[in-house]
Amino acid sequence: MNSADERDIRNVMSEVTRDLEPSPVLMELVRRKVRRRNRQHGLLAAAAAVVLLVAVGGVLALRPWHADNRYDAPLAPIPGFDQPTRGDLAGDNRYADDVTTAWGAWARQWQVAKGNSYRVTELGATNLTWALNTPAGRVAVIEQELTVSEDHVDHPGVAIGYLTDIVGRPHVVDALWEPLDQPLEQLPFPGGTGGMLAGADRSVLVVFDPGGPVGYSVKRTYHPDGQITRDDWKPLHFTGGVAVVRVPPRADQGAIAVAPRPYGQSQPLWLVNTADNAGIYQVGTVPSRDQNRPDGRLNWDTYHLNGPNPGTNECLRLPSPVSYPTRSPFTDPLGASEISEGPFTACGTTPDGSGVTIGDAVLPGDPAFLWYALRSPAGTIRYGYVGPFDASAPLPVKVTLPSGQGYVVARKGAVLSYRINNGPWQGARENAALVPAEATAVQVATNGSSTVVPLG
Amino acid sequence: MGQEPGTGFDDFVRGRAGALLRSAYLLTGDRHAAEDLLQDALERVYRRWSRIATSPEAYARRALVNGATNRWRLRRRRPEAPLIDAHDPADPDHAGRVALRAVVENALRELPARQRATVVLRYFDDLSEAEVASLLNCSVGTVKTHASRGLARLRTALGPTFDAPVSPSGRNS
Numbered sequence: 001m002n003s004a005d006e007r008d009i010r011n012v013m014s015e016v017t018r019d020l021e022p023s024p025v026l027m028e029l030v031r032r033k034v035r036r037r038n039r040q041h042g043l044l045a046a047a048a049a050v051v052l053l054v055a056v057g058g059v060l061a062l063r064p065w066h067a068d069n070r071y072d073a074p075l076a077p078i079p080g081f082d083q084p085t086r087g088d089l090a091g092d093n094r095y096a097d098d099v100t101t102a103w104g105a106w107a108r109q110w111q112v113a114k115g116n117s118y119r120v121t122e123l124g125a126t127n128l129t130w131a132l133n134t135p136a137g138r139v140a141v142i143e144q145e146l147t148v149s150e151d152h153v154d155h156p157g158v159a160i161g162y163l164t165d166i167v168g169r170p171h172v173v174d175a176l177w178e179p180l181d182q183p184l185e186q187l188p189f190p191g192g193t194g195g196m197l198a199g200a201d202r203s204v205l206v207v208f209d210p211g212g213p214v215g216y217s218v219k220r221t222y223h224p225d226g227q228i229t230r231d232d233w234k235p236l237h238f239t240g241g242v243a244v245v246r247v248p249p250r251a252d253q254g255a256i257a258v259a260p261r262p263y264g265q266s267q268p269l270w271l272v273n274t275a276d277n278a279g280i281y282q283v284g285t286v287p288s289r290d291q292n293r294p295d296g297r298l299n300w301d302t303y304h305l306n307g308p309n310p311g312t313n314e315c316l317r318l319p320s321p322v323s324y325p326t327r328s329p330f331t332d333p334l335g336a337s338e339i340s341e342g343p344f345t346a347c348g349t350t351p352d353g354s355g356v357t358i359g360d361a362v363l364p365g366d367p368a369f370l371w372y373a374l375r376s377p378a379g380t381i382r383y384g385y386v387g388p389f390d391a392s393a394p395l396p397v398k399v400t401l402p403s404g405q406g407y408v409v410a411r412k413g414a415v416l417s418y419r420i421n422n423g424p425w426q427g428a429r430e431n432a433a434l435v436p437a438e439a440t441a442v443q444v445a446t447n448g449s450s451t452v453v454p455l456g
Numbered sequence: 457m458g459q460e461p462g463t464g465f466d467d468f469v470r471g472r473a474g475a476l477l478r479s480a481y482l483l484t485g486d487r488h489a490a491e492d493l494l495q496d497a498l499e500r501v502y503r504r505w506s507r508i509a510t511s512p513e514a515y516a517r518r519a520l521v522n523g524a525t526n527r528w529r530l531r532r533r534r535p536e537a538p539l540i541d542a543h544d545p546a547d548p549d550h551a552g553r554v555a556l557r558a559v560v561e562n563a564l565r566e567l568p569a570r571q572r573a574t575v576v577l578r579y580f581d582d583l584s585e586a587e588v589a590s591l592l593n594c595s596v597g598t599v600k601t602h603a604s605r606g607l608a609r610l611r612t613a614l615g616p617t618f619d620a621p622v623s624p625s626g627r628n629s
Contacts, residue, residue, distance in 0.1 A: 005607055005611050006607065009607060009610055009611075012614060013482055013560070013576070013579065014580070017481055017482065020487070020490075021474055022476075022477045022491070022494065026473050026494070026495070026498070027466060029495050030498040030499050030502055
């Protein structure tokens with residue numbers, strides 16, 4: 001190896017990271033994480049033996065916690081590993097065999113996978129923790145002892161697999177493994193799986209009894225000012241250690257939340273099988289969100305509403321749902337709250353001198369929606385939730401700004417002009433435009449044809 | 457948690473978050489995983505600020521490396537996804553950079569975690585061998601071995617990239 005190689009590697013790494021910048025609200029995200037962690041401490045301190053381990057047969061909740069979130073106990077056998085299977089299919093040996101076979105094929109991938117930080121060197125005994133019928137088919141939770149090697153040091157652990165019926169056969173829809181000799185601080189969700197969705201259509205919610213009152217919500221409520229609440233909480237009733245309820249069947253169930261009561265006092269339970277991943281999980285090296293699934297956002301660019309294009313830099317200086325400096329609106333307090341903004345953003349200045357930004361965004365499980373933000377000349381920021389849009393409409397973006405500041409209209413590739421009553425078409429602008437409140441119609445011209453869309 | 461970190465932490469994040477994110481990206485090979493990793497690392501920095509305020513960057517880098525190499529959860533392989541950048545659509549270098557990034561991501565993923573960490577810390581973050589050894593809790597000799605093997609594997613994987621220009625800026629040409 002010579003210095004030229006080193007220089008090349010440096011150059012390549014610099015080149016591919018050149019335009020990566022952290023989120024403008026990184027600080028807020030970190031503080032939110034701290035607050036979440038603090039709440040989690042409180043929950044764990046109050047009910048350490050309660051929360052999560054019922055879901056996995058009591059694997060981790062019996063472990064002592066310290067106030068600073070360290071787990072510090074001698075290695076112990078997996079608690080509850082030898083307990084009998086729970087659920088109404090507990091005596092169904094054929095189903096147990098099918099689950100064990102499906103799980104075994106899955107788990108063995110760990111031993112042959114390339115590129116992992118850790119290598120599973122040994123898979124031990126299995127224990128079928130849960131096996132039950134639901135209206136959407138059977139579900140099972142299975143555990144397996146394993147040994148993981150890192151740098152020739154073996155770590156004992158437990159794997160947990162979640163299976164549901166797809167086309168009549170048990171299918172692994174999520175899996176994880178937990179070390180039994182490492183600080184749990186390392187885990188993103190320490191033992192935190194509280195339930196799963198059953199069936200290929202995810203139409204049934206299965207929650208394992210965490211030992212306290214728990215409820216669920218299936219939808220978010222978006223308020224005009226951008227705040228999001230959940231107003232449809234229903235209590236869960238556990239029978240035999242599990243609650244099974246029907247939920248609206250959807251391809252993506254990211255909108256479902258399960259949380260301890262009283263709601264908002266402690267962290268929601270982690271659910272598995274909430275997105276369309278069944279069948280594509282493999283052991284790999286890329287822990288990431290499901291980034292490729294279409295979510296309805298507009299694949300547009302950044303436009304200026306009344307200045308020169310592209311307005312990227314100017315838009316970045318204006319507020320957006322993820323750049324709000326103190327508290328982000330559009331945040332789901334008790335569910336999957338990670339908002340994804342679209343590449344589409346438009347910004348400009350309204351007649352009263354306010355900065356305006358509009359764009360689209362999406363929360364898991366819900367349709368993409370349009371939002372706007374207005375920053376007054378005095379610096380006050382006001383958000384607005386506009387709602388879902390029809391991307392195939394002649395004019396997908398038609399936003400009425402408050403206080404008579406006009407309309408924002410947009411369609412990628414179109415020339416947009418407006419008129420007042422029967423006056424002439426004016427203000428022609430490509431892609432996006434801010435039109436006055438007096439305008440009564442917008443003309444959308446694309447490829448030689450045009451459509452008139454009324455305003456108001 | 458002890459005393460609130462105050463403005464020192466804010467200044468640290470403002471000044472160093474970009475560099476840490478880029479390191480995190482190279483450690484994980486994934487933009488979103490890098491952001492998550494950075495947030496986790498900064499959360500740890502935040503909580504321990506009173507103890508580490510004199511050298512937060514070293515602690516943050518250690519947290520990044522530990523977070524990247526100690527991922528106990530099952531890794532889920534998803535379809536390869538393009539990075540979502542705040543880029544200028546008219547940037548003529550962008551397509552070349554996206555292509556190069558895909559090649560580099562794949563090459564880095566093929567490296568064992570500690571080898572990858574060594575390459576990133578040594579050749580991207582420009583840390584000394586002793587500093588890398590300290591961060592990875594291993595000997596300088598081990599760092600040399602990891603660096604040498606990692607570079608060799610990257611050199612092989614990226615060979616065609618080195619042999620051809622990758623962007624109109626002329627780098628590597």
